[in-house]
Amino acid sequence: MxxxxxxxxxxxxxxxxxxxxxxxxxxxxxxxxxxxxxxxxxxxxxxxxxxxxxxxxxxxxxxxxxxxxxxxxxxxxxxxxxxxxxxxxxxxxxxxxxxxxxxxxxxxxxxxxxxxxxxxxxxxxxxxxxxxxxxxxxxxxxxxxxxxxxxxxxxxxxxxxxxxxxxxxxxxxxxxxxxxxxxxxxxxxxxxxxxxxxxxxxxxxxxxxxxxxxxxxxxxxxxxxxxxxxxxxxxxxxxxxxxxxxxxxxxxxxxxxxxxxxxxxxxxxxxxxxVGIEGQPQLTLKKPTSKDTMSGSSSSEEIIEGDKDFKGKRVGTDTRWVGVKGQPQPTLKNPTFNNRSNISSSTEEIFEVGKDLQIKGVGSHTKWVGAEGQLHSTLKNPTFNARSKSSSGNEEILEGDDDFERKGAGGDPLQNLRSVHPSPGDNGFIPGVGLY
Missing domain, CATH: 3.40.50.1820 (Alpha/Beta hydrolase fold, catalytic domain)
Structure with a gap:
């Protein structure tokens, strides 16, 4: 026992x-x-x-x-x-x-x-x-x-x-x-x-x-x-x-x-x-769940859970979490490719970065940055040309556009692009008394 x-x-x-x-x-x-x-x-x-x-x-x-x-x-x-x-x-x-x-x-x-x-x-x-x-x-x-x-x-x-x-x-x-x-x-x-x-x-x-x-x-x-x-x-x-x-x-x-x-x-x-002591709990994140592209809102969301000392904040266009000392940390997202919407006439492809990567816009290009800050393969900023409803083709055209700016949940400059990120007795005296 x-x-x-x-x-x-x-x-x-x-x-x-x-x-x-x-x-x-x-x-x-x-x-x-x-x-x-x-x-x-x-x-x-x-x-x-x-x-x-x-x-x-x-x-x-x-x-x-x-x-x-x-x-x-x-x-x-x-x-x-x-x-x-x-x-x-x-x-x-x-x-x-x-x-x-x-x-x-x-x-x-x-x-x-x-x-x-x-x-x-x-x-x-x-x-x-x-x-x-x-x-x-x-x-x-x-x-x-x-x-x-x-x-x-x-x-x-x-x-x-x-x-x-x-x-x-x-x-x-x-x-x-x-x-x-x-x-x-x-x-x-x-x-x-x-x-x-x-x-x-x-x-x-x-x-x-x-x-x-x-x-x-x-x-x-x-x-x-x-x-x-x-x-x-x-x-x-x-x-x-x-x-x-x-x-x-x-x-x-x-x-x-x-x-x-x-x-x-x-x-x-x-x-x-x-006596005036409050704990400082560590941040916890919800487990990510998969969602279809058009299942909800067009904004990019990540749900961050924690105690009252933690809040999800947006820094620029990235969602970051802030710890006790207010130091923002990068948001990590799992890679998924969302299916095409059944109700949209446009062809869409969503790029998301894995657990150890962060996606950032650099000038007119999008670069993948690893956990150690090393740049990986460069991708041009994608723009998507909508296909005509009468067209039977299923093609995607990626064009470089220096004036293109990638936006987060705060805006949606791509007319036909929408994304949804994973949310995240009384006791008498006896021998040995009082020994514990």
Missing amino acids: REEMSGAGDYVHFKAHVPLHRIQIGSNGTKHWRYYDFGPKSVPPLVCLSGIAGTADVFYKQILFLTAKGYRVIAADAPPIWTHQEWVSSFEKFLDALGVHHVHLYGTSLGGFLAQLFAQYRPRRVKSLLLSNTFVDNWAFEATMPWASLISWTPEFVLKRYVLSGIQDAPQEPLIADSIDFVVNQLESLSREELASRLTLNTLPAAVGQITLPDAGVTIMDTNDYCAVPSVLKAKVSARYPGARGAFLKSGGDFPFLSRADEVNLHAQLHLRR
């Missing part, structure tokens, strides 16, 4: 299209952050921080959804770090290495606790917090783990068994069961040092102090069913931020970012919009 979940189609798509990066932090070369960074760099990023058992991969559904909406998402894994202050310092260096100053943090369980600590010690860098199934102090975890001082000496299989003991083994609905399988699979990929450092950060006594971030910049997204973080600890988070927006899920277990991805993605997008 674990292999099936890790090989799910959307995760395979994610791994094929979103590169995994590693970046060295520190001069000794032993500290490497592992991370995904996807989406437009001009948008302040949402940085995702997982709990003990998770890795950056557990946020793949948020990365796929939010980047498609034009947001930038970073999901990061820290190297082995043994104190909270060291984590804050290392995370700041990680952001500096990426050239990121202002961030929006999404943290779940331990990741939410560390996100709050970073907002406390680096208040000018954190613009908002999205907290899920987390806590503001970890004293209870130390009390339930009497051997916490021996974590760094504990064998790997004992550490993993302790983490797994916090996962409810009762029958679950399919989506929650799949989310558990996926996270357990990620747990197996963690080294002993990585797992020991995370358990140390989870049990080393600490509490979130005063945060200057206003409550309006905080969203609390918790699940109301079983969760390894006890409800009494989650209630402390709500009490700490009384003015925060609540986004409570009826169910989802410990890993709603996987089991309830649609709801989580929607709340994440609403959170970003609420």
Whole structure:
């Protein structure tokens, strides 16, 4: 089941299209952050921080959804770090290495606790917090783990068994069961040092102090069913931020970012919009469809679809699309030869250029320009002589005409030429509690 979940189609798509990066932090070369960074760099990023058992991969559904909406998402894994202050310092260096100053943090369980600590010690860098199934102090975890001082000496299989003991083994609905399988699979990929450092950060006594971030910049997204973080600890988070927006899920277990991805993605997008961040989606084009020459209007049209930040514009006589920065790009059209109209007495032939070519008028000639700007075979500007209705011949005469000017949709100087382009529970304390 674990292999099936890790090989799910959307995760395979994610791994094929979103590169995994590693970046060295520190001069000794032993500290490497592992991370995904996807989406437009001009948008302040949402940085995702997982709990003990998770890795950056557990946020793949948020990365796929939010980047498609034009947001930038970073999901990061820290190297082995043994104190909270060291984590804050290392995370700041990680952001500096990426050239990121202002961030929006999404943290779940331990990741939410560390996100709050970073907002406390680096208040000018954190613009908002999205907290899920987390806590503001970890004293209870130390009390339930009497051997916490021996974590760094504990064998790997004992550490993993302790983490797994916090996962409810009762029958679950399919989506929650799949989310558990996926996270357990990620747990197996963690080294002993990585797992020991995370358990140390989870049990080393600490509490979130005063945060200057206003409550309006905080969203609390918790699940109301079983969760390894006890409800009494989650209630402390709500009490700490009384003015925060609540986004409570009826169910989802410990890993709603996987089991309830649609709801989580929607709340994440609403959170970003609420704090003033709008996505910058990429342009999408409609698939081209074939049309007969006389099936509709005589104008040349190409339909461009996208979000509200994009518009189809005409530059001269060419239809071009304009991106976020307003830089026009050439229109690409598929080559087709339209059939002759059954209702016209004139003989017509329409020339269109392929995906990698653009047709342009150059003086009195029409040249094909390739993707690299290289000129190809030259064609004289075509003029078409209409045939008499009484004529039985089917001939076309192409003549060079220096005064001929090729027009787009704005005009139709050829009397008989028309074209149509393709459009385009309450949770009690149990062994391994709060480990995610």
